[in-house]
Amino acid sequence: MSKSAKNALPPATPPLEFDDPADLGDGPNPVERLLNDAELDTLNRTAVGRPRMLWGSDTAFVRLSPEPDPSAYSGKRSDRGPDFRAIEIARALSDPLALKGPAKAHAIDELVATVFEAAPNFARPLEAIRQSAQSMVRRGAPHFQFKPILIEAPPGCGKTTMAMRLAAASGLPALYLDATAMTTGTPIVSADSVWSHARPSEVVQFLANEQVANPIIIVDEFDKLQNLSAHARSDATEIMLPLLQRDTAAAHVDHFLQSRVDLSFINWILLCNDLNRIARPVRDRCTVIRLNAPDVDEIAEIARREVQRRGLPDELVAPLIRAVRTGRLTSLRKLHKALDRADAAATRPLLN
Incomplete structure (x- = not known):
């Protein structure tokens, strides 16, 4: 593989660390230990920057910062507000944070x-x-x-x-x-x-x-x-x-x-x-x-899709496309504003 091709690849993800049930110790109820101790062990031992998954879990966790040392923040200012705020945020980031989203x-x-x-x-x-x-x-x-x-x-x-x-x-x-x-x-x-x-x-x-x-x-x-x-x-x-x-x-x-x-x-x-x-x-x-600005045909197609996606009446499609082709709706921003007004009108309660 060429050097340029290698540089084009996304950066490698740090290898995952798993908690194996065999590492959780002996006990009268291994299943209960797996459910309880594994989670506690993950919270206590997740390394900074290294994702860790519970055995049998789909969610990974990672710590983004080391545990803060309160002494490192003391004495910088007579007003301790910024120091305490820094410690609060640093502690939150030193806890394991979830890594989410579709991973298949x-x-x-x-x-x-x-x-x-x-x-x-x-x-x-x-x-x-x-x-x-x-x-x-x-x-x-x-x-x-x-x-x-x-x-x-x-x-x-x-x-x-x-x-x-x-x-x-x-x-x-x-x-x-x-x-x-x-x-x-x-x-x-x-x-x-x-x-x-x-x-x-x-x-x-x-x-x-x-x-x-x-x-x-x-x-x-x-x-x-x-x-x-x-x-x-x-x-x-x-x-x-x-x-x-x-x-x-x-x-x-x-x-x-x-x-x-x-x-x-x-x-x-x-x-x-x-x-x-x-x-x-x-x-x-x-x-x-x-990207270039969408042309008339693209805006018209998006208008058709948006009417269907929002569950609005099909009768709106024709006047919207007419407005697009006659230059009254020249951008997606204007199109979405028109659709938002139609949405609001459709959900507005009737007054007797």
């Missing part, structure tokens, strides 16, 4: 087919996600994970809707970040806890709250990301660089927590309108898909 070939195919049914114009990115997730499963991943994907498409094409549908269909929690609302990179990468304005990133907070190690994180309008803080990178999008490659994401040091946090299990979806505004090293670490 047929389940991944069904997931992608479900999303494609509602967003047929995103066939290419969905196929890229399917192939990447299938590759990860073949290499031993006990959970749903795909290579970071960067999608460029014009406004109103349904990028955000597709990403949210993918997250909902996968059963994974989803964090939505709007880059246009960011003036620093703190929502993605934490600020140092020694500063008065310090706060943890929304990413580590989300992991701690959801207790799932492989959520889907959607960064919308990524090409509009800016960082106005002092000593910021010249290109704000480069803040993602260490998070998009498995080895550097696994060794990520969170400045607010002052400890290592393994972020290598996160599924990243980056959405943009202009690929040229994103740093080339960032693009090189992602699967890049460029």
